[in-house]
Amino acid sequence: MAIDNESFELLLASVQRFTRERLMPAEDAVEENDEVPADIVEDMKEMGLFGLSIPEEYGGIGLSMSQECRVAYEIGHTSLAFRSVFGTNVGIGSQGILMDGTEAQKQEILPRVATGELILSFALTEPDAGSDSAAVKTRGELVKDGDGDHYLLNGSKRFITNAPRAGAFTLMARTDGPGAGGISAFVVPADAKGLSLGKPDKKMGQRGTKTCDVILDNVRVPAANIIGGKPGQGFKTAMKVLDRGRLHISAVACGMAQRILNESVAYARERKQFGKRIGDFQLVQAMLADSQAELYAGWSMVQDCALRYDAKPAGRSDPDVSMRASCCKLFCTEMVGRVADRGVQVHGGAGYINEYPVERFYRDVRLLRLYEGTTQIQQLIIGRELVGRD
Numbered sequence: 001m002a003i004d005n006e007s008f009e010l011l012l013a014s015v016q017r018f019t020r021e022r023l024m025p026a027e028d029a030v031e032e033n034d035e036v037p038a039d040i041v042e043d044m045k046e047m048g049l050f051g052l053s054i055p056e057e058y059g060g061i062g063l064s065m066s067q068e069c070r071v072a073y074e075i076g077h078t079s080l081a082f083r084s085v086f087g088t089n090v091g092i093g094s095q096g097i098l099m100d101g102t103e104a105q106k107q108e109i110l111p112r113v114a115t116g117e118l119i120l121s122f123a124l125t126e127p128d129a130g131s132d133s134a135a136v137k138t139r140g141e142l143v144k145d146g147d148g149d150h151y152l153l154n155g156s157k158r159f160i161t162n163a164p165r166a167g168a169f170t171l172m173a174r175t176d177g178p179g180a181g182g183i184s185a186f187v188v189p190a191d192a193k194g195l196s197l198g199k200p201d202k203k204m205g206q207r208g209t210k211t212c213d214v215i216l217d218n219v220r221v222p223a224a225n226i227i228g229g230k231p232g233q234g235f236k237t238a239m240k241v242l243d244r245g246r247l248h249i250s251a252v253a254c255g256m257a258q259r260i261l262n263e264s265v266a267y268a269r270e271r272k273q274f275g276k277r278i279g280d281f282q283l284v285q286a287m288l289a290d291s292q293a294e295l296y297a298g299w300s301m302v303q304d305c306a307l308r309y310d311a312k313p314a315g316r317s318d319p320d321v322s323m324r325a326s327c328c329k330l331f332c333t334e335m336v337g338r339v340a341d342r343g344v345q346v347h348g349g350a351g352y353i354n355e356y357p358v359e360r361f362y363r364d365v366r367l368l369r370l371y372e373g374t375t376q377i378q379q380l381i382i383g384r385e386l387v388g389r390d
């Protein structure tokens with residue numbers, strides 16, 4: 001899946017323009033109000049951003065992974081809250097349905113996801129199941145009564161991005177015994193009886209993004225809501241979705257690293273000490289140079305891995321590509337942390353003051369090393385692929 005180069009370059013140029021002219025000027029307001037303005041969300045819908053990764057036959061734009069990464073890189077130049085508005089529709093929320101859903105599920109759900117009419121969240125994490133995601137405790141109990149086969153869902157999900165905005169959840173629950181094979185992925189409408197939301201989480205950064213708990217108390221969903229119609233496949237679906245998500249996050253990390261570097265270079269050119277621009281001091285240049293070199297390495301990795309992702313059969317997982325996607329997530333999210341830290345250092349005291357965007361970005365990027373698999377989980381995936389399972 002990909003769109004032709006000419007259409008893609010037009011789209012990319014309009015995303016660049018939108019990022020610079022519409023999103024960047026709204027950064028302070030998002031930080032201040034902890035909310036992405038509704039008119040910006042409408043513009044995002046109009047541009048098709050909610051459907052970037054959804055094939056044209058289901059109403060989306062149908063970008064390849066490498067094209068999506070280039071868009072994510074551009075959007076990554078601004079506060080990460082903007083991307084988060086449509087991020088779950090493009091990635092972790094929708095891709096399970098696209099990869100493993102039945103044709104009926106795709107046709108029913110994806111067109112509304114692509115337009116942004118339906119916000120989809122991805123609900124895997126639980127209070128006692130984070131990195132060990134195969135340990136989910138949320139139960140899905142099969143009930144056969146006169147009303148057709150149903151599942152009763154009970155449990156709670158934690159830190160679910162976009163839950164307060166969601167119209168539905170791609171939600172993992174245990175329908176069978178312990179371990180990964182006992183997990184099924186469901187589509188659960190947000191207005192289902194018995195589903196409630198916790199208080200919004202107060203986060204370190206990324207103001208304007210919304211996360212909270214999702215609580216399921218005897219939530220009844222038809223058996224037909226299992227993604228792909230077959231129980232026991234949910235963990236595999238979740239892992240494929242995360243594989244892909246890791247590349248997207250890596251591209252976002254590179255975009256943000258570029259923005260922080262741009263801010264740092266601009267400041268180094270303008271700020272004077274000892275009668276010179278601080279950028280003329282070689283110790284300041286060293287910080288900028290390290291950031292530039294690491295960013296170049298990270299972005300090269302992402303572009304290479306995205307091409308490999310596009311070259312494999314759609315919807316199939318390939319352990320080598322998964323390992324490389326983990327390399328990207330590990331390197332790029334750690335890299336942007338170092339770039340942000342140097343960005344603050346180049347700004348001196350001003351870098352600690354929230355008038356300067358680097359202060360905010362320093363907090364915002366911290367999350368990238370935690371979600372969609374922590375750095376340590378990426379190390380485990382890479383190590384396991386290299387050494388092999390015992």
Ligand SMILES: Cc1cc2nc3c(=O)[nH]c(=O)nc-3n(C[C@H](O)[C@H](O)[C@H](O)COP(=O)(O)OP(=O)(O)OC[C@H]3O[C@@H](n4cnc5c(N)ncnc54)[C@H](O)[C@@H]3O)c2cc1C
Nearest residue numbers: 122123124125130131159160161211370371372373374376
């Ligand atoms: C703002 C935000 C948004 C999120 N959005 C979503 C979402 O939309 N959907 C969703 O399902 N989840 C979401 N998450 C959850 C996120 O994916 C988890 O927080 C993450 O996977 C880590 O799980 P945990 O917090 O339980 O940490 P833990 O698993 O408890 O890890 C704690 C520490 O132990 C380390 N660790 C754990 N196991 C090992 C091991 N075997 N070897 C070495 N080190 C290990 C970890 O790397 C980490 O450093 C979100 C989280 C946040 C903070």
